Amino acid sequence: MKKFEVSPLSLFGSLYNNRQLLLDLSWREITSRYKGSVFGMLWSMLTPILMLGIYTFIFSEVFQSRWPNINEGSRSSFALILFSGLIAFNFFSECVGRSPHIICSNPNFVKKVIFPLEILPCVTIISTLFHATIGLGILFIFELFAFGKIPATALLLPIAFAPLIFLTMGLTWLLAALGVYLRDIGQTIGIVLTGLLFISPIFFPMSSFPEKWRGLASLNPLAMPIEQIRNVLIFSKEIDTHYLMYYATTSLIIAWLGYAVFQASRKGFADVL
Template structure:
């Protein structure tokens, strides 16, 4: 068990280091990239189109439009990078597939953890800005829980996609399409309260929508998460994770033959 934990740590650290090796800014890209994206979206939606964030949705001033969008981007970028990489995690390491003793689930798990590292840097930056503007809140203690639930969900998706990605190569371009759709079908640039009532139930089935909305409540409204909604997402994530691990272990026997 300790050997696997050490191996997971080594692969996660290597993945993080490989992102910045040879670059001048290094880990600074983890901060600069979301800031640039935030600046562009804020300029377009708030500056050009004059979109206003409904005050009633969060009880904060319009000045926080950029921060509201930034929360959605932190969650969405975490999701998008994981499902974008997952289908090729096994196929890109054929030398490890042939090693019977190598624990292949380490590959998707380390990929999710290294991506989570970047997401936490982005979230830490957001907390610094929010602290300067409004001061900290006790409800911020729920943020690690929300990020933990999101990480569980993405671990499950990574196991499913990395296993199926070996056999079905169409999954990779399909994830690009799904990522584009999810950007607009998740409340990133708008609050969940602005969705028509007849579609609220459908949005409730989108775990990203639930997590983004709950993070905004915790950060800006000083409210604790909706524990029932969060509990449902957690339960679904755990079930998907258990099934994904079982599926991965079942399909891994044929990885070497396909590759």
């Protein structure tokens, strides 16, 4: 039986060697989402705009949510703060939420011995990152329209976002593998993600958590990247070096561990499916 490599070098080597296939599959997934719809790819812009409007209305008008020390509760400021957090969360949520079904929904690829199955979770990452990029473009336009400028620290966004990408990639590989053997994961992951939505600093800052729960809330894997992304996009703050050292290192380790588990368990995929 063929033994699949699990080293970090094999990971990057596989992605590089299959880069064209990876891009082709990613584009196919992006376009297939809107196939047959009246507005087509326009939905990739309409959806975040509509969701931004809904969340902003509910939390700023119905629940009267306010962000501390931001222009006396300015709606524009609150909308931008909310939207920046949602972009990061939605990227993570969509990738992780779909991951248990990635292999199960592609049995034809599993039966092809020469097909690089390890790129399938990356296809989900790239297609979701495409929509996150569109959301960021909308945020920049709205920020420029509302405040007349985009902070210079926005140039640091790729550095702030990269650790979240690697963390998400590792979890996607892990859950894609486990989802083949434990189908219950696909049924429960939505509940977990809903819980993460409301304990992440999206609708309120981390400082709003009661002191006795703040330490526990900081264990949320989305808390640190959301705050760092918001800092560079909205608050003109530079990236915390602790975030880069601790979170980036942890994310890279999780990415490799997820890949290793995927490679170690893939030999049984065909038998289960």
